[in-house]
Amino acid sequence: MKKIPALFGSMVFNESVMKERLTKDAYRALCRTIKEGRALDPAVADVVASAMKDWAVEKGATHFTHWFQPMTGVTAEKHDAFLSPCGDGSGIMEFSGKELIKGEPDASSFPSGGLRATFEARGYTAWDPTSYAFIKDDTLCIPTAFCSYRGEILDKKTPLLRSMDVLSREAARVLRLFGKEVRRVTATVGPEQEYFLIDKADYAKRPDLILTGRTLFGAPAPKGQEMEDHYFGSIRPRVKAFMADLDEELWKLGIYAKTEHNEVAPSQHEMAPIFTTANLATDQNQLTMEVMKKVANRHGFVCLLHEKPFEGVNGSGKHNNWALSTDTGENLLDPGKTPMDNAQFLLFLTAVIRAVDEYQDLLRISVASAGNDHRLGGNEAPPAIVSVYVGDELSDVINALIRGIGHSDSAPGSMDIGVTALPPIPLDNSDRNRTSPFAFTGNKFEFRMPGSSFNIACPNIMLNCAVAESLGLYAGELEQARDFDTALSALIRRELSAHSRILFNGNGYGADWPEEAARRGLMNLHNTPEALEHFDDAKNVALFTSQGIYTPEEIHSRQEIAQEEYAKTILIEARTSLDILHKQIIPACMSYSTQVAQGAAVKSSIGISAEGEIALVRTITDKTSALMERTEALDKAVAAVPEDVKESARYCAETILPAMEAARTIADQLELLVDRAHWPFPTYRDLLFYV
């Protein structure tokens, strides 16, 4: 292995490469574009493109692609060769500024939710210079945004960039009130990625994993995660080799993969990168997922990114660590040392608390998917109810503020969020409440609801927009204040009391929490269709339109795409279940019970009692009949899906899923009765406990 520093970022056209390869003027112009969002002069674009191409060709690249994030959630690319004909039969390697800045992929088959009729299929991609170009599979990848010809946004990146701008503007406004001038405030994100690794040969024998990413059948293995021996346990050598390889590949792409460890479930692992800007973190997480799958393949594994590949053991999530950082290097969620810093910290903290309370539904929507529904509310992931954990010490501070303790005339050591006597805010780093969906962890918030396969753009768009709104409102109010300190104290107290219902330090898995949450008036959106129906609630439309993130049409299109995707996913699962039931499970049960029956008949014919066999045959036959009935019911349910998109999503959740579950229950019981040699595919034991 090459030394890490030489390896790190070696496939990225980053700032140091730019500095080395570009003329001084071009470098300066590009930096202005990156840091201040200024348009790039076409002449400069040509210089940058040519330097990028030379660099990429030296690294072995032959093609380039505009790399973008359509609403399917995965990344898309269309490769073009650098090669241009010369006229004399030879060719030269070419790449122009125009090709760098703008691409025109045929976009007709990407989902647009009715925004773009297929006859005007052309969309265009536009370079996002704030995310570095990189080389992957001998292709220069240029991170881009994706829009329709009429300017409607068709991807996840454009709204993310917009939300970051709005957030930066409002946060800078608030900081000005504290006497700080900053050019930019950036949302920083560190996504911790969970995944499963299973053996390729076993995977190949499981049509459910191949077609749906999760096991649709499977009785629990004799051992699950009850011993808790896998979490942070020693890593199997085969997995260790995979992790080392993964780190190396990620480092080459400039991704700071930092920690790799085992997770709670058998065969489950996690990779945590060092945080970066929300935009880059999103791109890098998309890349990480892709690289994980590729590297797994090299090691004879398949990497499962589905939220719930196995029933009965933990699913996989993606903890989205989020904070705010100024261009002067200050983390705005870091409690300060001086009272004034503390006042500023408390204002930002309050803004986040208000944002989460006001937009619980948007946060829930941002993590809604068929896969994640199996996880949220299970005994492993945060519940579907959104709440904020701040830890005991910070809670005490907040409660004291709400009660109004701590005006300058009260006892020494008490709190005052003005400039006088606020004590240092204790950091709660140790007592982490793992059951909270949104936890303050010292100097950042950890949003734990996103699913492992998610593009994190959406959760971060929601967070950025909601927090930006709080900050904008607070700035507006405080800018008018005659006495800043007094107004600030009053505002923080008022807002914390108004939104204290969202604060919850207790056990999110507890049976009493949903009741308590209902008493507090918190939302409990049980599944994806239920959550998605709130996307276009008036307050949400008002938020996005006022900030210029989405138009009402774009919101509806996104809502419809998500509903459709949900229904499609469940229907694919249902059809795969039916296929497996008809072609594999039911025939296996029949042939095994026939074989046992034949044996019993032979034994009986020579006068040997075969009571045990006969009983087994009877049980299997009865259960198989019941399974056949439930299979037929599922068949009928699938045939009766409503046309309407919203209705079909509801129907899938309320009718199809329970029908699948009903069939599975019996199939899993049969798995335990049928001989291993007859069972048509590897079991949970095979899948989760390989060596």
Ligand code: ADP
């Ligand atoms: P923990 O042990 O609590 O999970 P870590 O320090 O290991 O905490 O961080 C977990 C994740 O949070 C990492 O991906 C890390 O990069 C990220 N993180 C740390 N600080 C910030 C921050 N200021 N903004 C965003 N993410 C952060």
Ligand code: MG
């Ligand atoms: Mg974490």
